[in-house]
Amino acid sequence: MKSLTLSTIAGVIALAGVLSAKEIGQAAPDFSAKNVKGEEVSLSGLKGKVVVLEWVNFDCPFVKKHYASGNLPKLQESSTGKDVVWLTISSAAEGKPAYMEPAKLAERAEKEGNKASHVLVDGTSVVGKAYDAKVTPHLYIINKEGVLVYNGAIDSKPTTDAADVETADKLFVNALEAVLAGKEVPNAKNQPYGCGVKY
Numbered sequence: 465m466k467s468l469t470l471s472t473i474a475g476v477i478a479l480a481g482v483l484s485a486k487e488i489g490q491a492a493p494d495f496s497a498k499n500v501k502g503e504e505v506s507l508s509g510l511k512g513k514v515v516v517l518e519w520v521n522f523d524c525p526f527v528k529k530h531y532a533s534g535n536l537p538k539l540q541e542s543s544t545g546k547d548v549v550w551l552t553i554s555s556a557a558e559g560k561p562a563y564m565e566p567a568k569l570a571e572r573a574e575k576e577g578n579k580a581s582h583v584l585v586d587g588t589s590v591v592g593k594a595y596d597a598k599v600t601p602h603l604y605i606i607n608k609e610g611v612l613v614y615n616g617a618i619d620s621k622p623t624t625d626a627a628d629v630e631t632a633d634k635l636f637v638n639a640l641e642a643v644l645a646g647k648e649v650p651n652a653k654n655q656p657y658g659c660g661v662k663y
Contacts, residue, residue: 487612488612488613488614488615488649488652488653489611489612489613490611490612491610491611491612492507492515492595492604492606492610492611492612493507493594493595494506494507494508495507495590495591495594497553497584497585497586497590497591498566498584498585499566499582499583499584499585500566500567500569500570500573500582500583500584500585501566501570502566503582505551505582505584507606507610508610510549511608511610512608513547513548513549513608514547514548514549514605514606514607514608514640514643514644515548515549515550515551515605515606516543516548516549516550516551516603516604516605516606516640517551517553517595517597517603517604517605517606518536518540518550518551518552518553518580518601518602518603519553519554519555519592519597519599519600519601519602519603519661520552520553520554520583520600520601521554521556521562521600521659521661521662522572522573522576523562524600524601524658524659525624525659526599526600526601526622526624526657526658526659527600527601527658527659528624529623529624529625529626529628529629530601530618530629531576531577531578532626533626533629534577535618535629536578536601536618537576537577537578537579539636539637540552540578540579540580541579543640544579544580544581546644548640548644549581549582550579550580550581550582551580551581551582551583551584552573552578552580552582552583552584553583553584553586553591553592553597554569554583554584554585554586554587555586555589555591555592555593555597555661555662555663556587556589556661556662556663557587557588557589557662557663558587558588560662560663561662562662563587563662564585566585569583569585570583589661589663592661592663593663595615597661598656598660598661599656599657599658599659599660599661600658600659600661601618601656601658602616602617602656602658602661603615603616603617603618603636603656605636605639605640605643605649607643613639613643613649613652614636614639614640614643614649614652614653615652615653615654615656616635616636616639616651616652616653616654616655616656617635617636617654617655617656617657618635618636618656619632619633619634619635619636619637620632620633620635621633622657622658635651635654638650638651639651639652
């Protein structure tokens with residue numbers, strides 16, 4: 465049998481790293497972060513619950529579209545009413561203009577009508593990088609077993625026009641409904657749209 469060279473081994477390790485973090489059907493990376501009230505929230509502590517991760521920057525026009533139209537607050541409220549834990553996450557790095565101190569982020573989230581279970585401050589961007597969150601909004605769904613089952617866009621129309629919310633294909637909603645019904649998730653991985661996360 466041909467022996468493995470160091471470069472081959474390094475390549476296998478690198479490939480394993482690429483496949484591990486954000487792949488559909490694999491365990492979602494565990495994390496622990498503080499919410500705007502200073503409470504520690506960990507993914508492992510939410511085992512047995514369906515968890516939604518929503519990356520946010522309230523100044524992003526794509527995010528504004530879904531908050532000003534009431535779309536995201538309505539989704540948050542209806543989801544948490546079905547025993548889903550919704551985590552809104554700001555991964556803007558400290559020192560970047562998009563970063564907000566916890567108190568300011570709490571105030572802004574309330575002003576925008578956010579109805580998430582928790583609003584998390586990821587000022588070191590550890591959570592965002594673990595999931596390779598690319599834009600705001602970028603949405604993920606983790607099932608009750610802790611497996612990542614959705615990674616993608618909120619809907620099919622990558623515009624900043626609130627009028628498009630009603631006519632778009634509801635990619636995220638369809639996925640969440642499938643998860644809650646114990647069915648296979650349609651279009652489980654797709655291209656999210658929005659403003660780049662400010663790492």
